[in-house]
Amino acid sequence: MGMTEERGEKAEEGLERILGNSILLTKLDAIIDWGRKYSFFLYPFVTACCGMEFMSLAGPRYDLDRFGSALPRFSPRQADLLMVVGTISHKQAPILVKIYNQMTEPKWVFSFGVCTTSGGFYDNYATVLGIDTLIPVDVYVPGCPPRPEMVIDGLLLLQKKVMREKWSDWPRGPAPVTKK
Amino acid sequence: MIADLIEAVAKILFIFGVNMGFFAPVLGWVERKQSAVMQDRVGANRADIFGFTLIGLLHPVADTIKLLTKEDFIPAGANKLFHTLAPFITLTPALIAFSVIPFGGQYEIYGHTINLVIADLDVGILFIFAFASLSIYGVVLGGWSSNNNWSFLGAMRASAQMLSYEVAMGLAIIGVIMVYGSLRLTDIGAMQENFFKWGIFLQPIGFILFIACATAENKRIPFDIPEAETEIVAGYFTEYSSMKFIMFWMAEFLEMITIAGIITTLFLGAWHIPFISSKMLLSLFSFAGANGATILVMLTNIATFFTKIIFMIWFQMTIRWTLPRFRYDQMMKLGWKILLPLSLINIFITGLVLLL
Numbered sequence: 174m175g176m177t178e179e180r181g182e183k184a185e186e187g188l189e190r191i192l193g194n195s196i197l198l199t200k201l202d203a204i205i206d207w208g209r210k211y212s213f214f215l216y217p218f219v220t221a222c223c224g225m226e227f228m229s230l231a232g233p234r235y236d237l238d239r240f241g242s243a244l245p246r247f248s249p250r251q252a253d254l255l256m257v258v259g260t261i262s263h264k265q266a267p268i269l270v271k272i273y274n275q276m277t278e279p280k281w282v283f284s285f286g287v288c289t290t291s292g293g294f295y296d297n298y299a300t301v302l303g304i305d306t307l308i309p310v311d312v313y314v315p316g317c318p319p320r321p322e323m324v325i326d327g328l329l330l331l332q333k334k335v336m337r338e339k340w341s342d343w344p345r346g347p348a349p350v351t352k353k
Numbered sequence: 354m355i356a357d358l359i360e361a362v363a364k365i366l367f368i369f370g371v372n373m374g375f376f377a378p379v380l381g382w383v384e385r386k387q388s389a390v391m392q393d394r395v396g397a398n399r400a401d402i403f404g405f406t407l408i409g410l411l412h413p414v415a416d417t418i419k420l421l422t423k424e425d426f427i428p429a430g431a432n433k434l435f436h437t438l439a440p441f442i443t444l445t446p447a448l449i450a451f452s453v454i455p456f457g458g459q460y461e462i463y464g465h466t467i468n469l470v471i472a473d474l475d476v477g478i479l480f481i482f483a484f485a486s487l488s489i490y491g492v493v494l495g496g497w498s499s500n501n502n503w504s505f506l507g508a509m510r511a512s513a514q515m516l517s518y519e520v521a522m523g524l525a526i527i528g529v530i531m532v533y534g535s536l537r538l539t540d541i542g543a544m545q546e547n548f549f550k551w552g553i554f555l556q557p558i559g560f561i562l563f564i565a566c567a568t569a570e571n572k573r574i575p576f577d578i579p580e581a582e583t584e585i586v587a588g589y590f591t592e593y594s595s596m597k598f599i600m601f602w603m604a605e606f607l608e609m610i611t612i613a614g615i616i617t618t619l620f621l622g623a624w625h626i627p628f629i630s631s632k633m634l635l636s637l638f639s640f641a642g643a644n645g646a647t648i649l650v651m652l653t654n655i656a657t658f659f660t661k662i663i664f665m666i667w668f669q670m671t672i673r674w675t676l677p678r679f680r681y682d683q684m685m686k687l688g689w690k691i692l693l694p695l696s697l698i699n700i701f702i703t704g705l706v707l708l709l
Contacts, residue, residue: 233393253419
């Protein structure tokens with residue numbers, strides 16, 4: 174992590190800050206963002222019943238592969254998009270944060286379902302009230318479970334968001350840690 | 354002398370271009386589309402440049418751009434040198450092995466003999482086996498140097514599997530060598546001009562054994578135990594990210610092309626079209642003059658060869674998306690208790706038939 178942090182700081186102070194949106198860098202950014210938005214390798218972090226909906230989403234009827242994001246990599250090093258699917262309990266929280274930290278930059282987080290978004294109806298001591306208390310989240314898709322159309326809409330929104338990103342946006346701050 | 358040099362460089366560029374420039378990226382797309390077709394899906398089709406999607410052919414481009422700009426990760430406690438070296442050691446043998454496979458016969462054009470193979474070695478098959486064995490080193494080094502339990506397990510499995518199946522693969526080929534009496538792949542290819550002298554008719558058991566062993570050697574489903582996602586995360590390349598990770602996949606695709614090439618050369622009549630001999634082709638193209646006809650025959654043969662390769666790649670992809678994965682002990686049993694005895698029996702029967 175040390176190396177990437179240094180690189181990020183340098184990028185913010187460096188060429189891009191001075192030149193702003195000059196043609197060369199903007200076009201390069203656009204090309205890289207174009208590549209990134211059509212090539213999400215998913216890490217399915219499936220803990221609960223939303224997983225069924227995720228399977229139908231990846232299956233033939235809704236076919237996530239159309240958007241170029243159907244290759245699940247179960248090694249976090251190779252994944253780009255952390256799909257948090259299902260309720261995250263406090264016992265599970267350190268694992269989620271560890272997985273997030275193990276993923277290589279650039280990485281995005283997709284909050285799938287109402288439990289990951291806000292804890293949902295599990296308003297109790299055992300459940301994390303939204304995974305954004307642990308790690309940065311890019312897209313929230315509530316619903317119990319969300320319809321596949323909603324998730325696809327969320328994915329398209331994430332693609333739009335990725336198109337606006339700049340080279341200097343990465344990495345996004347220091348790595349999150351869990352409190353004991 | 355200069356003509357020879359130009360010829361050699363042209364052949365190397367052609368094979369390198371076809372393998373690395375065409376097959377390696379396009380096969381990623383083919384694999385996605387094939388799985389999509391077999392699972393009644395549409396498959397990747399959204400990546401566009403100015404609205405042109407080209408039936409999803411731009412997705413490999415997007416993947417490459419993303420992987421090139423992704424963080425290149427070396428785990429703490431890993432051996433940096435070997436961790437970086439391993440993907441290259443895996444990729445290089447896969448590229449080199451194709452150099453002894455002939456993609457056409459010998460042609461005489463304007464008094465210059467063209468032999469359509471990069472290196473016409475008289476130990477062609479042995480050369481391929483030597484380099485197939487070398488790719489084990491890349492896998493084992495990658496798994497060991499990652500300093501990760503899953504990688505290490507994957508590397509152990511890979512080494513055990515590849516060593517076991519190499520024995521049966523080598524013995525499955527011996528029947529073919531006995532029938533054609535040569536280790537030189539150009540000779541074996543030239544001897545299959547008659548349709549009924551194709552290796553698949555003379556050595557049907559050898560053909561099946563070789564396909565099984567070659568799939569295991571390439572670590573593809575149903576033999577993808579070294580990278581079994583449900584068991585050991587991603588196997589020996591668990592700790593690899595960005596381009597190094599995809600280099601392992603490119604090696605897999607290149608090995609697939611090489612396997613298709615070996616099968617085509619040994620069993621499927623190399624560059625010959627069934628029931629059409631070179632003489633018939635020459636007389637068919639006689640309108641173009643002596644040299645022109647030879648050139649046209651050469652192009653036809655190259656096209657035939659690559660059509661057969663594409664067919665064999667399609668066949669391997671179909672296997673990949675049809676079968677489930679073997680359990681580890683089942684795979685070892687299959688290798689040592691079924692394929693190895695079968696290949697020995699095959700050699701025995703072949704020898705008996707040749708003797709009588």
